[in-house]
Amino acid sequence: MRWFHRFGSLPYFYRVSGPLAWWFAVPGLLMAGYGIFAGLALVPPDYQQGDAFRIIYIHVPSAWLSLFGYTAMAVAGFVTLVWRLKLAEIFIVAAAPVGASFTFLALVTGSIWGKPMWGTWWVWDARLTSELILLFLYLGVLALHSAIESPRTAARACALLSLVGVINVPIIHYSVDWWNTLHQGSTVNLLGHSHMETNMLVPLLLGALGFTFIFGWLTLWGMRVQLLWRERRSRWVGRILEADDRHVTHRS
């Protein structure tokens, strides 16, 4: 339990998270880079979709992270409300814009893929619709956070909202599924070609893992910025800023 309390201390977290970010950044960039490179250059074209399918090497990791990010925010929300851990609060605030960006990316790449494949930018398909509503859920959290001035109240409000949201995500997905199957008999299924060759699948999984590390890296940096801003009046932040100042003047 000792490390838990130590990690909960904000100056300690700030000190450790700088080097820790590299452990997310380097493997993340390597794996995601390999995934994208292999997806674009090494993997053979799909026998039905030709080269257009290569966009899944960005699309699938983004879609995965949109769900992963929201779930992680809800877990952090639970921790915030039950144990009042400050780091969890900061995590929600830092993860929300990253998660929203990946959700947006998943929608945009899906739309770009849909144009040549389905002949239209947008279909009211169950999966697409739930992803769009997930984006709205993210935007709700961001809007709530920017509307409330006190950072602690804002973070706790976002914690509760993401918790309520995560209970609703499966219900929304299920209801949209039901709505769509009633609406138009056969749905376009993104996973219609469920069998994927191993040489296609491995770069995809590596890429997804790499993007997850990048998600962690960006969120960690976001947390550091949040932390400095929130604790800007505390002594330990003052000391860090002073040290930085001295460093800069020394160099120049």
Add this chain to the structure above:
Amino acid sequence: MLGLFWAVLRRDLLLAFRQRGVLVHHLMFFLLVVALFPLGTAADRSMLVAVSPALIWMAVLLAALLSLQRLFRPDYEDGTLEQYLLSPEPLALIALAKVTAYWLSSGLVFVIASPLLILLLGVPPQAVGVMMASLALGTPTLGLIGAIGTALTLSLPRAGLLLSLLIFPLYVPILIFGAGAMRAAISGLPYAGPLDLLGALLALGVIGAPWAIAAALRISLE
């Protein structure tokens, strides 16, 4: 426990019915949204019937959004809410009583008034019962979910737009099942499934939402 529930419910209902104007405003808003819609289209009867489920439910959602802003605001402004928070009584129960009173003075009005819309939109008579049932099952859940959003935005003076951003995505399942039941009834398909699901959502809301509302009120008044 039950005494507390009744006391809060009675107080809120009394306050609501002392201002009869507000009740009439809800009703007029609901009717006006529905009545104005055909003016923006060619008044083609079959088209109106086809869009009527979506239209009625959109009117209900908008009315809920506007009326929900008043749910905790008067109590917040005159300090009653702080007394609720300080009292040893369970806040979740008070919240449930307040939402119940809110529904009786707004959602129930829509349920009772909705048959009027068959005249305006030409909804076939066999769908009227299903429409009323879907509204009766769906609008309380709108109130329960909306109350979470209202409680979270309580300390913000002009939260109307923000409130819509928070709660409309959460209203998606109710909209789908509510309008879906009506659509099924209009085209003569089985409608029990979506109605059952609306009931299930209501049960889930009654159990879960009061706790979330109470937590949100505590965050807002911290």
